[in-house]
Amino acid sequence: MILIESHDGDDHLAPVRSELESRGHEVVVLDTARYPVETAIAISYDDAGAQPDLRLRLGGTVHDLNACTAAWWRRAQAFTLHPELTDAEARTFAYNEAAEGLEGLRALLKVSWINDPTRDARAAHKPYQLREARRAGLTTPRTLMTNDPEAARGFLEGQGGRPTVYKSFLALEGAWRETRVLRDDEHDRLDLVQVAPVIFQEYVDGDVDLRVTVVGDVVHAAKIHSARTAYNTDYRMELATVPMEPYELPEKVRRGVIRLMRRLGLVYGAIDFRVRPDGEHVFFEINPSGQWLFIEERTGLPITRTFVDALASADRGAPHPRSAPSGCPDCEQNVPRAPRAREAEPVV
Template sequence: MNILILGDASDAHAAHMKNALTQAGAAVDYLDTSLFPKQLRLSWRPDTQVGCLTLPSGRRLNLDDIHSVFWRNFSGVSVPPLKDFNQQQVAFNDSMSTMRSLMQACGTRWVNSWQAYQFHKEKPLQLSKAKQIGVTIPTTLISNDPQEVREFVEVYQKVIFKPVYGGAHTKLVTEAHLELNRLTMALSISPVTIQEYIPGTNIRSYAIGESVYTAEIRSPALDFREDLEAELIPIDLPEAVRKQCLAISQAFMLEWTAIDWRVKPTGEYVFLEANPSPMFVHFERQTGFPITQELLDLLMY
């Protein structure tokens, strides 16, 4: 059984999955797209749906012989620098189009898919979709309008901000942030996501197939990702929230995901985010939840 891991050995989670899949009897290779087109070869015929992949090691795989792909990291493609910028842009676009076509047209099972990855990048749309399926989300504003931002902040006693796309940790809005010149300059560079602060507890749920594993994350940090000493305590989800986890996975086109919640003192669960390629090894070691085995089951059967 041939299984690919999208990523490379420098990523601890990719290496963990390669080792686990190999021990389970699969033939496993990394699919490092940053090596395309210089070291990675790809051919595909849309008329016959036949294609093949030749890895840098020289190992050649027919696309039909690839049982599944575990999506860990997508590194794009790497086109050598050319003197002619237009030629380089054409080469980059051609390479990316070829790679995107492989990810979408190949009948191989992707865990998770290109479509899920693309949807995750549009986080305002993700929040909107969660709301549409009946999941509670924070009161949220995405804007680059200083007046809109200041009016939003005035309504709530405590407000947080974070990037629209991601890539930085959550911070509390302060009076200094709202100073008009500073705010106008910042919002002229990029919009921002502003949300009401939700008091309560951080909860993370891993939804894998039909299984859901959940732990409370005990940390004094505003953004628990900053706290390497955060304590993970396994909990049982209310049945209604467990069903919401599965509904979120389906609505977001996810085979597996980590869903972050904030639970109010009243017990209400508020959805924050669902990640299509979450880190999990530390979580698994701390809680004992069989996440690796669940992923093996998804990829091998």
């Protein structure tokens, strides 16, 4: 059995689920937006042994999650509480209790995760992933993340007049912001960073961006001709029309990508690079649950098949290769708790 945490609005769910079921795999989809009112969990201990009985009720069907061998952490949604709960304190209590129950269930599952929720959550933090990218041998831009206006001014002075971009930590549907080049007339507005931290980075010159999608040891790279758009700072502004094609990643960069995945403890990741005119590949970020269909549809790269192969292999009882960190003393320490729920969908 394969458990998928997602929802019907996720366009990546349908092709993966369809292909898995066509191969004979049982798939159970947990939409956390239906929890705890419409969806129920049961964790029961008796005198028989250490492993509890794990049950998940979806509508009128009860699933034995001890039979689950693989799980895909894809798009967990915010819980939906009972409408009769109107008191703010009561709603907070109920939400936290619901989270504790579900997180406890996840922790008890004997499955191969793509990705493990706790490692996924940690790897999604941009300050952390930049450090790990450098430790993996990848080139990263000069960067400052701050809500201190003086630190921001100092960073810009250190740039010596060279172009600087600024961007948000998260790209959410309800509050999406493209990456922007800082204009001269915006220097007088740096006090506004006190409202919330901002990411400042040196502008990386180049005509080509890369989207590198990794599943285990399989690396699919796509070349994105961002210079052929009206806004080459952020190709997402013209995502539907920007030209793309398959790309052969240099072996040195490919090895760095695999090392980064090991350090982060991820099986799946979507990584963004830009290629400088001299050929240097500059790492921007990794999205542990990033989209891939827009790449696959335009380039023909078999990413869905690779992803399904990984889940199918885990469901047959063989843990997916490199699903946990290897040889990384930092990766097993200080792993955070699983996220309670994602309030909105990350974009790309």
